[in-house]
Ligand SMILES: O=C(O)CCC(=O)C(=O)O
């Protein structure tokens with residue numbers, strides 16, 4: 001028999017027959033892509049809306065219901081005939097459609113690679129039942145081992161060229177099962193496949209991603225090697241003095257070096273706010289209740305910002321500080337522009353992706369947030385140029401040994417270049433036998449100024465709380481076909497953490513059981529497009545119950561993951577960055 005897919009005619013016909021069990025006429029929407037709020041449910045739209053509303057108000061609702069009530073509610077919402085469950089759960093990932101139906105496809109941007117819906121299969125692992133959110137734990141996380149066993153061997157697929165110990169990224173996230181007390185439960189599956197979120201409503205951002213191609217050629221760097229005082233960084237072990245000193249000097253050089261578009265930033269962010277670049281389409285559906293848009297209340301007027309007190313945008317738009325009247329006025333203008341841009345940020349915080357875990361429906365997307373409009377085009381360009389410059393320096397051995405690493409051999413799904421600052425993070429046991437996590441007696445380069453400026457932006461603009469200011473980060477440079485395989489970020493880093501998307505848009509997939517379909521091909525129960533210039537925040541179940549992965553990217557992409565280290569795990573001799581202390585949100 002031919003494999004059934006959710007979009008095959010036969011499947012649809014049978015679903016239609018089986019569907020109405022309460023006498024209601026089926027609305028024919030069964031195979032349409034549901035909205036972003038009800039991933040996985042496509043029954044009666046009014047019921048979907050009702051549940052969405054309820055879930056917004058009571059995100060943990062399903063935790064509080066007994067199994068029977070859950071089942072009744074679920075069957076009312078899906079209107080699904082019992083017999084269908086096994087059909088769904090029987091389908092394996094290899095039976096998934098390679099393309100979606102027209103109705104599903106429509107609205108998806110051409111730049112998004114069309115992935116079929118992911119379906120939970122029999123080897124989902126579940127957290128222990130009486131654990132209430134947040135799912136906190138200490139130690140390692142797992143997923144790679146599991147993922148590899150699901151669909152293909154990743155153990156050799158991520159061998160790494162430098163000594164960063166990525167020879168077996170597949171083994172890097174072991175032991176979750178022990179820590180989370182996961183159980184096997186192959187019986188109960190979600191009855192409906194989950195779908196991707198609706199088309200992202202930020203065409204301008206996507207366009208801008210394309211504009212960023214070839215920017216290396218377009219950017220003109222100013223060389224500036226002035227400030228080289230030869231001091232070792234606080235992060236550096238005494239033994240590493242000379243090496244670190246050299247690298248820190250070089251790094252400072254980089255910080256000062258890549259300063260294109262400084263004036264452009266000021267000009268663009270003035271009054272026009274370079275709105276085309278960062279402002280979501282006001283007609284987009286995401287401008288509705290599911291997102292937060294901080295618009296000024298009064299007509300065209302800008303609410304006065306609270307006195308900035310702490311730092312401003314620094315690298316992106318520096319405050320002048322010589323005390324003259326002009327400077328004070330200019331600083332005020334800078335603050336106002338920042339405030340205006342902050343008002344334009346759109347934050348989507350109501351992701352819902354229900355999975356049945358240990359017999360209960362769980363919103364595995366709880367805690368995810370997508371903030372768009374955080375960086376405008378010139379700011380993105382500066383960061384991209386900076387990342388590429390760092391990559392060059394890494395290739396020339398001008399960065400510390402563990403700062404820069406790249407896959408030994410390029411092939412689809414092979415991995416990506418990583419550049420780490422603040423701490424050395426091991427994806428897998430390294431050659432020295434260090435386990436996955438922060439390697440406490442290793443040193444990497446300190447956070448560069450531009451990345452600290454970005455961190456300040458994230459805190460000031462309420463993307464990350466001031467209690468969780470990142471002190472480390474990893475720049476991921478994905479060439480076409482590169483990916484990051486399914487994982488949960490290590491608990492040597494506290495929650496929330498976030499990842500900033502640059503250069504081109506791609507999808508990130510989430511799910512408690514991500515499937516490896518092929519090299520760099522992963523499928524989960526939720527797919528979120530990441531617009532250029534956006535920041536995805538991960539916490540709660542979205543960080544710790546769902547794994548995430550970035551499938552092979554269609555075109556070159558850069559992301560920067562910002563994370564705060566667990567204070568007990570910080571590298572020996574690490575001294576916190578002074579200018580990242582006491583940050584105050586706008
Ligand atoms: O590239 C991304 O957006 C995700 C990166 C990520 O998951 C990580 O660095 O842990």
Ligand SMILES: [Fe+2]
Nearest residue numbers: 487488489548
């Ligand atoms: Fe991650």
